[in-house]
Amino acid sequence: MPGPQPYTGLPPELVASPEFQRVCRERDFAQVFQLAKKRAGVYPSRIAALCGMTPSRVGEIISGRRSLAHIDVIERVADGLRIPGAMLGLAHRPWEIPDTPTPPERTADRSSASVDQAEGGQEGGEPSGIDDLLTLADGKVTRSTLVALQSSVEDYWRRDDEHGGASLRPAVVGHLRYVTQLMNGADGALHRDLQSLAAELARLAGWAYFDARQYSTARTHFTQALRLSRGQDDYLFMANVLSCMSLQATYDGNPTDAVALACKAQDSARAAGDQPLVMSMLHMREAFAQATLRDSMACHQALDRSRDAYENARGREGAAPSWVRYFDESKLIVDTGIALARLGEAARAEPLIAEGLRRESAAQQRGRAFHAFWLATAQLQQGSLEAACQSASLALDFTASLDSPRVAGHVREFHGRLAPYAREAPVISFEQKMREVLG
Template sequence: MSAPQPYPGLPPELVASPEFQRVCRERDFSQVFQFAKKKAGVYPSRIAALCGMTPSRVGEIMSGRRSLAHIDVIERVADGLRIPGAMLGLAHRPWEIPAGPAVAEQAPGRALTPPAEGGATQESTEPSGIDDLLTLADGKVTRSTLVALQSSVEDYWRRDDEHGGASLRPAVVGHLRYVSQLMRGADGALRRDLQSLAAELARLAGWAYFDARQYSTARTHFTQALRLSRGQDDYLFMANVLSCMSLQATYDGNPTDAVALACKAQDSARAAGDQPLVMSMLHMREAFAQAALRDSMACRQAIDRSRDAYELARGREAEAPTWVRYFDESKLIVDTGIALARLGESARAEPLIAEGLRRESGAQQRGRAFHAFWLATAQLQQGNLDAACESAGMALDLTASLDSPRVAGHVREFHRRLAPYAREAPVITFEQKMRDILG
């Protein structure tokens, strides 16, 4: 059986037609899908595969029985059918923006075209973008350039941890494009180091878009990071990227994919040698995904493996990659509680999450906000409304200093769960605080 042909996008004459532009502007996805079927021969099953939906959901949308309003799904439609973002009221999509050929943006599953030996490319056109012109003016890339760029990445991660990643997106993507251009003028060891830096920037961009709940764009950048690290056989970094993609799949309602990605990350880490702290974190990623699948036995087994690997890592933290050292004993404890809370085992989850929160550093604003949300969830599951609203209030206070739609989304999700108790005093107080902080 032959492989399916790459999707070329909708015909230009369809995209340019006033009728299609109108239904896109109105976000009438029933008509968008009808046009794709009738004018481009893209049938519902293909639309479903391209846009990350089930065929039955596409059928319901086409018949008008269901609509699309969630921004993440609309982004998937734009990226899957290659509809320019502006036509759907979105920002420019990553695939619309030209990038340097060495690390060009691509949709998930599309291979990058490798540059020629020594960094030369097949293109001979004159550079016209501002990034190209500035890079030409910089002259030869030096080792000090690389050191300065690495310092910027470290600062981005610090700011992400303290304040959230959403506001970092333009700067990180700009740096990614800049490094892509620098790779043109480098060779040998310096080029390899720039490629590693580009992979880290792509992962950081993916994480920032994930924190902004723009999952389709995040997946594009994570895929780019994975391809760049694979080109260097950097198995630990590949495990890192796969773990991010597993967590995103759990958030995006694809727990089966999340399990597969976590297990693949574990395989990649094993290929890199003895890395118990990395394995401990990756087993916990699997536990989250198994909990989302409601497979309690598999979830507990993953938690046990995470704990066992952590015991092997004690005293060896300095040997682990810097990106995983955040996974300390406090994180192990609180993540165990979160996995149990996802399973609905709130009585076991609450003391673990509370202990993790007690131990955590005050500088970990976003992490503490997430953990306060999960503590509130466990308390609400047990019917302890006063404590749940107090913990959710803590999450709100921390959210006030963050630019993280993912955290704000958790808080709003908790608020929806309070609907049956809308007239209770703790809920009224919480709602007032929520209006003051989130609007």
């Protein structure tokens, strides 16, 4: 005969109900237990087992003959029935917000190609994987090999956009090692094309590690991408890599470096000729960094330059590199709003982020998750707690299909801002959904 089903917590609709929130706030445990029985089917014997009490004591509490006053017992009830701590006047319980483990940084990653290998060298010793062995046994590179590899890179970028890049790292790094080995068996134009492909794979690896919040490893791969592109005069590619490094520096708490990297990217793009769409995106990178520095004037000037460059790009988007075509009018609008939110200009930021989010494609799950959290941030800055929690709940819907520690980081940062309102009903409902999605 099967035993009782594992207890997973009270129904969300009960936890969010005004009646249950009231009796929790009053610490009326007789009513807490009665509602658990009537609305969730958790009978006194089960309550006793979950909360470390005897059934007779639970019965006495329900009948009003006994009360709960000791904090350790109240904590046992919160943990046993999975009642959020804030509802009972407690700190957040350890089980409330599940951790998202981030793999530790490694100073030496044998699955990654070193910078020296990327430039055509190779470590001594025996080959370490099946790709190494196949390459040594074959030794031939054809144009069709290159086409197939380029197709793989395009597929990686699509999957990164839809589901996040963290889970792509092993495959991308493996392809990077494979291509750097193929370079040794090619010459002339084919060698140059393989070197360009290796540079793009290194940039993609950097982006995947950035999305995983492993910033040191990401920086190593971005640097590798720059070195691979050296000597090819591909100024637009270098501008692209530098723009990624600028965004990472903003996230990593180095906005001064982020400004310098964004400006260097702009110089590189200018060397490539007239590229207004690229310049629009790069000015926006600078605006993000200036906003993080709280330099309002510099941020607004960068936003103006971004908007002017975008106007110059209208009708010419097809001539821009494929990697920058994501930066359309919707992206310009929402990124302008995010920069203003970073500055603290929430009233101006909110309608822009909302409009950009409304326009965005449903396939852009990670971007929509980020933007919904920024919308929630702008609303919270204006004191609109209920609207902020609704927007954050929408972001959680997008987050459910993503493998992106960077997005998870946004979840936790926003949740931290809700601490002063921990006992408010919208926050309790948001936390309940957060546990469901991240748990």
